[in-house]
Amino acid sequence: MTMRHPFVMALCACLLSCSLAWAQAARQTASSQNNTDHTHQALPPEPLQRVLQSVVTVQSRSHAQANTSRTLGQRREGSGVVIGPDLVLTIGYLLLEAESVDLIDHQGRRIPGQVRAVDNLSGLGLIRALVPLRLESVPLGDSDSLPTPGKLWTLGQNETAPTALELVSRKFFAGGWEYLLEAPLMTMPAVNNWSGSGLFDDQGRLVGIGSLLVQDVYGDQVPLPGNLFVPVNLLKDPLPDLLRSGKRPGPGTPWLGITSQRLPSGGLAVLRVSPGSPAALAGIAVGDTLLALQGQTLQDLPDFYRRLRALGPAGSPLTLTVRSDGQSRDVDLLSTDRATALKRPSGI
Template identity: 75%
Template sequence: MNHPFLMVLCAGLLAWPLAWAQPEQALPSPTVQRIMQSVVSVQTRSDEQANTARTLGQQRLGSGVVIAPDTVLTIGYLLLEAETVDLIDHQGRRIPGQVRAVDNTSGLGLIRALVPLRLEAVPLGDSDALPTPGKLWTLGQRESELTALELVSRRPFAAVWEYWLEAPLMTLPAVNNWSGAGLFDQRGRLVGIGSLLVQDVFGDQVPLPGNLYVPVNLIKDPLPELLRQGKSLGPAPSWLGISSQALPGGGLSVLRVSPNSPAAQSGIMVGDTLLALQGQALDNLPDFYRRLRAVGPAGSTLTLSIRREGQVRQIELVTADRNQSLKRPSSI
């Protein structure tokens, strides 16, 4: 085994105490039972004309976790522009719900049950205090038992669609039922909500697939206002409506432009290359998103340097609140 990549990969795995290589640490039975009844199926349906129907589908299925007598915490993309929401508990009861809020900063969403859930809420844990590595458990909708995971990384994550988390929860082994699934600590407290399957939990050097869970601490501060009025206090973060990826030689290639977004209105097109923001060169997505946040909240003016067909041009635009581009569900 002299191939450099294989040597690096194996060295990393041997040095890391992965969950499946450790003796199983069972949770107490009452804790398991509380978790099992707290995870519900989330079924949503959006209008076929919704902006997100093309990318996320009109019908969506995932999980959610009961965090209050009438409140379920889930991943936000299940709820974007959703016209109908149904919750199905561990006994098979179908409970109508409504979208209460989607927090674009964290990517988490809240559902309000329209009839009593009659389910015990799970307390929120402290996702910032989790040891890395450390043992955690996950449960998704319609699963009959918990799956043991290992928290292996808190590396920053930047997605192509203007979404960035500074310290997500990266876990192994990879599981398939991640969308909105609960992640629980050794006391049975909810510490994360499943979001994605990622191919590189350790980063580009060791491309090992696992899952990304959104830390619950990101929702704690805005939670009271999200429940009270469906949005956070203060101005919304800036949004351009650009999906992009880094290019080897520098700059970002535009993959998609959201309809009616600031980028679309300013004439930015698929295939353009973003070269600089406010005169500062762009090299990668985290750099892009940090600078976009530094510009200010929605309504701020900025200048992008782009290259199209070999010509460099300057484009001035005003950032927007992403929620304003989405169809507001009639349930809110």
């Protein structure tokens, strides 16, 4: 009996493990099948052709010495969507400090373009084709009224069919480069052709522009990857001014030139300081820790950016408490408009 008892226990454990493994494999197979079926669901026929011919390749080149060439590269490529006569909407980081821009349509035609605007607040960018595109534009949808969860489709450069996605979250997103979106469009499953790609509703209307691959679409620390799309409604109000002057009306959004991330122990670690920025001029350096703004402790990136913007537009004074080499000090700064720290793209 004493000899058989361990054997019986081991046998039971083995059978239980096999049962669990089989169940997990079955769930994964079903999930994979569901994802495959979901991915290949097509847009209705009527808007499909318009969407297919509206997405173009965007190729840009910046000056080798441009500030953003160090982080984004001198040559950049992504997608864009035709939204008006000879007008293409894309993601702004493709166009920052761009000297030249080319568009390539679904037929392989290379069309010279010119940067019309880069909106640093939303992260979107506009390109004007210098010769007629002869492509049908897609209408802008209402990104604010989309249901969550809800079905959408994305299409990027060189893709022959849209991919079905699920809108799963509108959680805020804060990028360490002083970028904040309060209600982006978070989608699953993750796709790898996101940069400037179009996000469309079931009528073929454009509701978002692809920006990032994110590792946490729900914001609950569960690592579920997906994509962030910038809602097109952020573009609608400033669009006439962006087309006319290349910028939003009124003072710019305050910018300090600090790339940072939250520390588990508290504060924000400074990862990068842009040359010539307010932070650089004030002596803030990589390795410093931001502790407080106007004497109030900084909780995280969204807290930092919201409070910075609440202090006023670009040019407003502020005080950061900074720890360097174990010593804390107060640093007085004047924020600025990020556009003033960048070389204006050719065309604006």
